[in-house]
Amino acid sequence: MTSGGRRAVTVLSGFLGSGKTTLLRRYLAGHGAGVAVIINEFGAIGVDHHLVRMVEEQSVLLQGGCVCCTRREDLVRTLRDLLDQENSGKLPPISQVVIETSGIADPVPVLFTLGTDPVLQHQFAPAAVVVTLDALNAAAQIERQPEVRKQIIAADWVVVTKTDLAPFEAVSRCRMRVRQLNPTARITVSRLGDGSDALAPTRGAVRGLPPEAPAAPHSEVQSTALGFNAPLDWPAFGVWLGMLLQARGPDVLRIKGLLDIGDAGPVVMNVAQHVVHPPEHLAAWPADADGSYLVFITRGIDPARIADSLETFQRAGGRADLSVRELA
Numbered sequence: 466m467t468s469g470g471r472r473a474v475t476v477l478s479g480f481l482g483s484g485k486t487t488l489l490r491r492y493l494a495g496h497g498a499g500v501a502v503i504i505n506e507f508g509a510i511g512v513d514h515h516l517v518r519m520v521e522e523q524s525v526l527l528q529g530g531c532v533c534c535t536r537r538e539d540l541v542r543t544l545r546d547l548l549d550q551e552n553s554g555k556l557p558p559i560s561q562v563v564i565e566t567s568g569i570a571d572p573v574p575v576l577f578t579l580g581t582d583p584v585l586q587h588q589f590a591p592a593a594v595v596v597t598l599d600a601l602n603a604a605a606q607i608e609r610q611p612e613v614r615k616q617i618i619a620a621d622w623v624v625v626t627k628t629d630l631a632p633f634e635a636v637s638r639c640r641m642r643v644r645q646l647n648p649t650a651r652i653t654v655s656r657l658g659d660g661s662d663a664l665a666p667t668r669g670a671v672r673g674l675p676p677e678a679p680a681a682p683h684s685e686v687q688s689t690a691l692g693f694n695a696p697l698d699w700p701a702f703g704v705w706l707g708m709l710l711q712a713r714g715p716d717v718l719r720i721k722g723l724l725d726i727g728d729a730g731p732v733v734m735n736v737a738q739h740v741v742h743p744p745e746h747l748a749a750w751p752a753d754a755d756g757s758y759l760v761f762i763t764r765g766i767d768p769a770r771i772a773d774s775l776e777t778f779q780r781a782g783g784r785a786d787l788s789v790r791e792l793a
């Protein structure tokens with residue numbers, strides 16, 4: 466469960482054969498109770514677990530929407546069915562749902578579905594997108610498979626698998642390439658399913674600033690972390706975010722962070738492409754949080770302009786003393 470009482474949803478993605486099921490099996494062996502698992506039917510290897518649901522991917526592209534505005538009807542049905550069964554006592558209480566996508570699926574429609582369904586958005590909260598990446602094949606897959614690049618960009622946590630088989634240099638190259646595509650993702654190296662704690666619903670996505678260095682100089686994608694000297698004006702922030710997404714939506718790949726808006730606890734922000742998840746208001750600051758911040762992963766947008774325009778909006782919204790700075 467998240468602090469807001471919703472069931473945490475972890476999306477497990479990764480190319481065909483990259484080790485999703487191996488990681489999931491290892492996780493369930495240690496954390497099985499209360500974890501429901503949804504797996505795409507096609508090609509999935511069974512996981513021995515009483516809360517597993519197999520689904521056939523059924524996507525509906527919403528009118529006028531781009532690919533990430535696709536509603537996964539299969540997930541809506543399956544998640545609502547899980548809730549019904551839990552409520553009627555046919556299933557034990559569910560604390561977490563892990564959705565293992567098919568190897569070529571884009572994780573963003575899963576997040577879109579969770580954030581836009583009127584029932585699901587109150588019952589489930591996205592915790593993290595975890596992506597497995599096969600160290601042996603990563604270079605070629607990243608080069609040739611757009612799905613793999615999309616998965617890495619959407620990831621909060623990349624688990625580099627098969628490191629027992631791949632030479633050390635291949636693992637290093639793999640980490641570097643992930644860093645270029647997604648400077649804020651956490652990276653874990655794994656062999657035979659270890660590192661499965663990446664699936665734990667600890668809100669690893671937004672708890673703190675990423676532990677590793679950001680943006681390599683020639684990265685096509687840029688990341689910037691912004692810090693603030695004072696609480697933000699929440700309505701002004703909403704207007705600014707709406708305008709940013711309206712103007713540059715396709716180039717805003719990810720926004721995540723914890724915002725001080727003057728309440729006792731912060732607001733958790735989570736935007737995947739232009740899918741804005743309902744902000745979660747926490748009752749208190751997490752013990753390991755280090756102040757208010759926002760991380761932006763963007764393509765072709767000057768980070769200084771993001772900071773300037775946000776500061777201008779905040780000042781216009783009544784926060785005359787607010788300053789926005791880029792964190793190192």
Ligand SMILES: Nc1nc2c(ncn2[C@@H]2O[C@H](COP(=O)(O)OP(=O)(O)OP(=O)(O)O)[C@@H](O)[C@H]2O)c(=O)[nH]1
Nearest residue numbers: 481482483484485486487568626627655656657658
């Ligand atoms: N040596 C080694 N083998 C691994 C590792 N991770 C996964 N494998 C093997 O790789 C193969 C594919 O792993 P799966 O866990 O089924 O991969 P998947 O991503 O679930 O595959 P699909 O569902 O087909 O997309 C299996 O034979 C695993 O045993 C690893 O870290 N080391």
